[in-house]
Amino acid sequence: MNGNVVRPWLTQYPEEIPTRINYDEKPLQEYLKEGAKEEPDKTLFHFMGKEMSFGEVYNSALRFANSLKDLGVQKGDRVAIMLPNTPQSVISYYGALIAGAIVVQTNPLYVERELEHQMVDSDAKVIVCIDLVYPRVMNILEKTSLEHVIVTEVKDYLPFPKNLIYPFIQKKNYGFKVDVEYNKTTHSFVDLLKFAETKEIPLKIDVKKDLALLQYTGGTTGVAKGVMLTHFNLVANTTQCIKWMYNMNHGNEVILCALPFFHVYGMTVGMNFSVMDRSKMVILPRFDTKQVLKAIDKQKATIFPGAPTMYIGLINDPNVQKYDLSSIDVCISGSAPLPVEVQERFESLTGGKLSEGFGLTEASPVTHFNLMWGNRPTGSIGLPWPDTDVAILSAETGDTAPVGEIGELIIKGPQVMTGYWNRPEETKASFHGDWLLTGDMGYMDEKGYFYIVDRKKDMIIAGGFNIYPREIEEVLYENDAIQEAVAIGIPDPYRGETVKAFIVLKEGAQITEAEVSNFCRKHLSAYKVPKHFEFRNELPKTMVGKVLRRALVEEEKNKLARNADIKQSKSS
Known part of the structure; x- marks a missing residue:
């Protein structure tokens, strides 16, 4: 890319957050x-009554x-x-x-x-x-x-x-x-x-060369690859996290660790964070709403890293009002987009701050975060962390896109991987020069806040229009009857693709397809409104709570293939 990196986000940093960090070069x-x-x-x-x-x-x-x-x-x-x-x-x-x-x-x-x-x-x-x-x-x-x-x-x-x-x-x-x-x-x-x-x-x-971790990606777009992360990558990202949360009571926080440590997100913002900050972990072997609510109440957890589905589960638990959640100061949401309604409801329940960030396995994983105590624009993944350069790559020019234009998010920083284990060709393909290609489509506003519109591979093209599932999902979450929603593109003989929405209703709620469709029409352009709806009791998810969108896409492909086989057998 041409030109120097412009960093408008640095003007948004409060004085307590450094723009540059001197990292410890130790394992x-x-x-x-x-x-x-x-x-x-x-x-x-603390683990189920035992402390070490x-x-x-x-x-x-x-x-x-x-x-x-x-x-x-x-x-x-x-x-x-x-x-x-x-x-x-x-x-x-x-x-x-x-x-x-x-x-x-x-x-x-x-x-x-x-x-x-x-x-x-x-x-x-x-x-x-x-x-x-x-x-x-x-x-x-x-x-x-x-x-x-x-x-x-x-x-x-x-x-x-x-x-x-x-x-x-x-x-x-x-x-x-x-x-x-x-x-x-x-x-x-x-x-x-x-x-x-x-x-x-x-x-x-050698902290900058020796690997500490091989973290395998989910493999949703192919064979799972081992992301090579050095000691320095992990130390840098955890240090960035600690510096970002400048208003914490360092060394005295109580961190609720329900995110799995075998996922790089839980490992960095839970386990490594606690060890480096010398704060106490409350370890839970799995996410269970009752156990989480009980742990916050009894152990007085102050920091709760999680995923949107976790917060959705908690705010919709029928017994949530029976627990004292007032100890919560900070909640770090990642792994999937955080619906605004969920953020507002959780903050009103706890009195703490719930902010959305962004990251990927290849970056240890965090690259962006909203300010905990400051401006948090609606729908933004926040500002790049210290020492993290971010740009939007224009698909048309192959250069930096202007403010407000959608392109692919690309990243440089001390937390970025050295490559994929034993996969030099795939490593080369994942970089644009020395910039990591994220595969996420987004844009930057004039203040340096970034917004993700969707995964490059998840974008739906219907009748020549680009449709981003996240926009549809944000609208669906605004409906009081809907607890969870995900939108995907499915084949359409006329439009090429069309939108299908999978919906989980809140307990006791009732709503028809026609009512959901009418609700969407009030908030979306006609071409973005889902043409198909499917109500489910639950959605397929990873252990971190990220909805497996690709699993739903595969289901639809298999369903189409079966229908085609049935049609062919009947005609013959």
Whole structure:
């Protein structure tokens, strides 16, 4: 691109936020070590009644690191972690880094095909998994380079008597209890730590070159790719987050961690944030509205990173008024667009601030955020973070688009990945010079606030008109009967594509297709109004709560293919 980067957003920064940051050039695990040395008795997390201090967690992480070394793990080897949010997920993450390994975060919900691909692609040597997924791991073991499997159970870190009761709850909920066969290659997590040393492991880390993490993308547009993130990428993004939230009570916050740590969003704004800021985590193994409301009430959570679907679930919980949510100061919303109505209702319930940001796995993940205490334009993803350059790439000129013009969002910054693991061609294709191509279509206003209109691949072209699903969804969310909505493009013989909306109604609400259509016509141009509606009890989502739009698109394609087959068989 031609010309220098114009940064109007810097004029919007309050004086408390620096425009440039001097980042610590030290490995990520060093923050846990420093916390343990300087404040060993300070609580790092609360988990279902159990608490562990910085000193205890670091001691456990050292034991885990030494266990990995005993199993033959060398610097640069990949160690996969397939755990829900638990103490073990924190210990194994930092322990693997202490051992010099590269962490491969793995979703416990992966089916065997997805798990096999990730293990083969990363060439992982060791996997740490929860007992419930142990059978899946064993079924793909021989097809991978995995040499050791380390198994743990939720009950391993539960306080008495919950640790005794949990196996019965597990059997009731899942219908079975896994019997693990321990041997020379399958190990008990607690037994490994019990007999391991706590000695420091000498290690030379080049923070800007050495990888801390292989974070696999969702693979919704193809095969999942391993995003290579260095120690510096992760340290920089977490530091940016801490600096952005300048009005916090640093070191004394209580961070509700319901976002999964195996997702880069939960890892950065939950786990790494807590360790670096020396604030307390309240760890929840999964998102459950009752458990979240209870945790905020009892643990007095002050910061709650989440996704729009989480906040939607909470404000629509019939018992929400029974809980004291007034401790909430800040909520960081990401992973999907935040409807304005949801933001307003949640803020009125808690008295705290709920702001929307933007990011992607390839950027560790956060690049933009609205001001917590300041101007928050409706519908904006906010301002670029310190040291983050952003531009809009014009599809017509291949150069920087003028203010207000829609184009592709492109990014440079210390949090941007070094590339995709073992995929040089795809790495090259994801950059425009040294700018990361996000695949998101948006624009910048004159003050430097950015707006996303939609994913490049999600844009609907109907009769030659460009239609952005997010605009339709914002209108649908304004209807009092609608709890969740998503719009997609489906094939149309006349228009090429047309709009279909999937809708989840609020509990007890009733509305007809005709009424929804009439509501849309009052707020949208005729060509944007959905021609088809489908009411559902729920929408397909990722573990972070992002609606799987592509899954709905695939459903529609399969439905069309089936109808075509039926039509052909009848005609023949």
